[in-house]
Amino acid sequence: MQYIKITDAIREQIQSGQLAAGTKLPSERKLAEAFKTTRVTLREALSLLEADGLIFREDRRGWFISQRPLVINLSKPYEFSSVALSQGRKPTTEVLSCDSMMANKESTEALSLPPFSDVFRFERVHSLDGRPVMYAEHVIRAERVPNLLQHALEGNLSELYQSEWQLNATQAKYRIISTTFDQDIALATRSTTGSPAIKITKVNVDESGVAQEVIFEYWRCSAIELEMEAAFTLR
Amino acid sequence: MQYIKITDAIREQIQSGQLAAGTKLPSERKLAEAFKTTRVTLREALSLLEADGLIFREDRRGWFISQRPLVINLSKPYEFSSVALSQGRKPTTEVLSCDSMMANKESTEALSLPPFSDVFRFERVHSLDGRPVMYAEHVIRAERVPNLLQHALEGNLSELYQSEWQLNATQAKYRIISTTFDQDIALATRSTTGSPAIKITKVNVDESGVAQEVIFEYWRCSAIELEMEAAFTLR
DNA sequence: AAGTGGTCTAGACCACCCT
DNA sequence: GGGTGGTCTAGACCACTTA
Secondary structure, eight states, rough: OOHHHHHHHHHHHHHHTTOOOOOOOOOOHHHHHTTTTTTHHHHHHHHHHHHHTTTTEEEEEEEOOOOOOEEETTTOOOOOOHHHTTTHHHHHEEEEEEEEEOHHHHHHHHHHHOOOOOEEEEEEEEEEEEEEEEEEEEEEGGGTTTTGGGOSSOOOHHHHHHHHHHOOOOOOEEEEEEEEOOHHHHHHHTOOOEEEEEEEEEEEEETTTTEEEEEEEEGGGEEEEEEEEEEOOOO | OHHHHHHHHHHHHHTTTEEEEEEOOOHHHHHHHHSSSSHHHHHHHHHHHHHSSSSETTTTTEEEOOOHHHHHHESSSHHHHHHHHHOOOOEEEEEEEEEHHHEEHHHHHHHHHOTTTTEEEEEEEEEEEEEEEEEEEEEEEGGGSGGGGGSSSOOOOHHHHHHHHHOOOOOEEEEEEEOOOHHHHHHHHTTTTTEEEEEEEEEEOTSSOOOEEEEEEEEEEEGGGEEEEEEEEOO
């Protein structure tokens, strides 16, 4: 199987350090020629490396060697920028949209809302070292954060929620699945429809046990590694 | 983009219930003809649905509609069979190999072992309703479970460890990444090299804080949904 | 303007599964 | 033994990025 040999060859070059993180691979046509094969087979190999997290692509721009992933520990509260900075990365955040609206089905379920509830919804894209790695859709109960739209949403949200509305998340519930980028998210993250992704649904619960905010995070699968600890009481 | 239209068409049929879980899709050639396209494009669409978890494949046997995923809550101790049974599924477990050996690099790191430590290593494949969904490699400190090889390893391991050696896991550490099946694991799970997978590395820690066992789990990405809760102390 | 990645066509061969 | 999935070839066109 040729495509396995190609992935092995490229994987070895990455792991031996001959191909540094962030490097752009040669064009598909050149690689195909180098491996004496066609673009179809070559792209099969590249897709495999992508799903493995070793390389990633930017739509119509080419294939790049992945940086080491961001390690997220779900046992503690995490905030993209702080985590990135503490791991020596350069985080940036861009707000794509922000609106007041009626909660859709998925958000209504996640927040246990009554039907037709008002929420704020905003979208952000997070980058590491200049490359988009995660898209997040936030949905938050409107009555709990009046005038949210008049605030800057690029920064640390838990600090904003705390200082403006005394809203603290004391508990978080997570749900993690493997999925792919759809067309909108691919566009927002300079990625490609169908690229493998990790979806993290996070529900922030306040002191009184009420779910206040749900966040749907879509990560490039190469950009993240999840960690957590659980302590068990003996039977 | 044709392959998007194909995924949308098949996705809709699945979600509307016209294609029941477990059903085998028609052959690729028939599907390609039905969608007036070639096998290459059709397979692109199928791969996308696979990464999305809607369908899965068995090597050389075809494509099937996924069952609903098993929901694993990492905040509590979990055991494949019990979780599966509690969710109305039929779990089976097969032991592929079991040996005494010297720990390799990955296990040595995960268990913080001294160099050249003796461990037992065994592999299991777990199925749901007759279909393999997860491969697990267990590595456990040899001195802690003498004569492990003389025991049946198909069943509940935490019960076995507890009753035979008074070994209890009081804490677990997890690490989760997105990856693909390699050739060996694909063979063991009746899957295909390069199929998308979720890798969960679990380290079981005993009362005294020593890491006793590490488990490398490779899940079909369609077969699992992770959940967890975290409680945060206020600053 | 040239080159690139994204998409698609129309075939082919082989080993394997199923009947 | 027929059909299937896994793999591969050798092209093509287009919209977009990059220089």
